[in-house]
Amino acid sequence: MAELSDLPLRDNLVGKSPYGAPQAAVPVSLNVNENTHPLPEAFIADATAALADALRNVNRYPDREFMELREALAGYLGYGLAPEQVWAANGSNEVLQQILQAFGGPGRSLMSFTPTYSMYPLLADGTDTGWIGVPRDLNYAVTPELVVAAIAEHRPDIVVLCAPNNPTGTPMSLDTVRAAYDAFDGILIVDEAYKEFDTESESAISLLEGRHRLIVSRTMSKAFAFAGVRVGYLAADRAIVDALRLVRLPYHLSALTQAAATTAVKHAGAMLATVDAIRAQRDRLRDALVELGYTVHDSGANFLLVGGFADPSAVFERLRAQGILVRDLGIPGHVRITAGTEAETSTVIAAIADFGAAGTV
Structure with missing residues (x-):
């Protein structure tokens, strides 16, 4: 079987990787900024x-x-x-x-x-x-x-x-x-x-x-x-x-x-009815993580960039083992977390709280 390197790619594509956010069937998927609420x-x-x-x-x-x-x-x-x-x-x-x-x-x-x-x-x-x-x-x-x-x-x-x-x-x-x-x-x-x-x-x-x-x-x-x-x-x-x-x-x-x-x-009107609820969960997640000592950057979106992790890759893997997907984007010390439903937000808050103080994992 041929490898990608065996093909006559355009020069500006050589060595590049395709877009690839992790996908997995987990109970709490908060890594690609989807609206996790059901449709009307x-x-x-x-x-x-x-x-x-x-x-x-x-x-x-x-x-x-x-x-x-x-x-x-x-x-x-x-x-x-x-x-x-x-x-x-x-x-x-x-x-x-x-x-x-x-x-x-x-x-x-x-x-x-x-x-x-x-x-x-x-x-x-x-x-x-x-x-x-x-x-x-x-x-x-x-x-x-x-x-x-x-x-x-x-x-x-x-x-x-x-x-x-x-x-x-x-x-x-x-x-x-x-x-x-x-x-x-x-x-x-x-x-x-x-x-x-x-x-x-x-x-x-x-x-x-x-x-x-x-x-x-x-x-x-x-x-x-x-x-x-x-x-x-x-x-x-x-x-x-x-x-x-x-x-x-x-x-x-x-x-x-x-x-x-x-x-x-x-x-x-009905399709956007969840927007206020998502903002509320975003702000609830922000407040909880700040109280735990993490740095949470201001957000006008349906997600938060959270800093204060010593090893974001380890955080990603530890959460995934618990059925929670967040996003490790290679920003030192940070992961991104989508605001989900009330239950999903409670699950991720509890999981991060179990890590202990910011900077320990």
């Missing part, structure tokens, strides 16, 4: 009917422009968006990939501020786009001054700002977004995958008017509890959407995906 029964009933209707026509290609879904998403996002300003794909990763296919490529670069979402450099590699990672400040923030200085130094073609940031949870001010946009002539992406959990700052969608190079990316995987359906979307100028239509695969959103996602948006 009323939605499931309506979605089942919508999928049945879609199945009756799957011998035909789906609506290539998925206008019903785009209309629903535009209404959900608000800000006076037209359906033509909205685009969707199979998860926000595909949305980001299409952006890089259209605006990145050989001789062009993508810049972000690290630590941040681990897929950004992988998407850059996959599109032959150069990757530039700039360290965040000591509190993991990205200030207007930092972003302007980094753009001036590195002169990227595309900048992506994760807000709130994964894996740190750090929110981002609109002042930083404005400063980044004004600092260069390239494409600025604001990745708002966790925005529904952030009550402190307004969406960057509010800045779209008059900024034709600004893109705001969202996902239905987190707040909508739709991770298994794979739907991501964006809001931008119509010209941006036209550019993405140049690179998307034909009929890239299946009829079943369109039916399920459109139904979910119609049930947005």
Whole structure:
């Protein structure tokens, strides 16, 4: 059997590893920032009917422009968006990939501020786009001054700002977004995958008017509890959407995906009813871990970055042995923990409390 090294890979892929968050059938899975609450029964009933209707026509290609879904998403996002300003794909990763296919490529670069979402450099590699990672400040923030200085130094073609940031949870001010946009002539992406959990700052969608190079990316995987359906979307100028239509695969959103996602948006109130409960468990987890002596970074997302572990790898393995998955991201002294249900939060608090004082494991 051949090895990967036996194949004529592109040079920028040699030695790289694919994305690989651990997956295991455990009672408490808090490692990939899923919404761990069940979906509303009323939605499931309506979605089942919508999928049945879609199945009756799957011998035909789906609506290539998925206008019903785009209309629903535009209404959900608000800000006076037209359906033509909205685009969707199979998860926000595909949305980001299409952006890089259209605006990145050989001789062009993508810049972000690290630590941040681990897929950004992988998407850059996959599109032959150069990757530039700039360290965040000591509190993991990205200030207007930092972003302007980094753009001036590195002169990227595309900048992506994760807000709130994964894996740190750090929110981002609109002042930083404005400063980044004004600092260069390239494409600025604001990745708002966790925005529904952030009550402190307004969406960057509010800045779209008059900024034709600004893109705001969202996902239905987190707040909508739709991770298994794979739907991501964006809001931008119509010209941006036209550019993405140049690179998307034909009929890239299946009829079943369109039916399920459109139904979910119609049930947005019920689908998002767990958001407040998740925030409450996030804050409960934060308070409990701080009381135990751990460092918990401010988060506007559905997870916490927790410091104070002497050996994060050992913490991961010890928790996994108890049926609890958290995420070891290679940040010294830290693990990331998703906010789950009340019972899941109680389980992980009790498990970490058994470790003893911060820094002992």
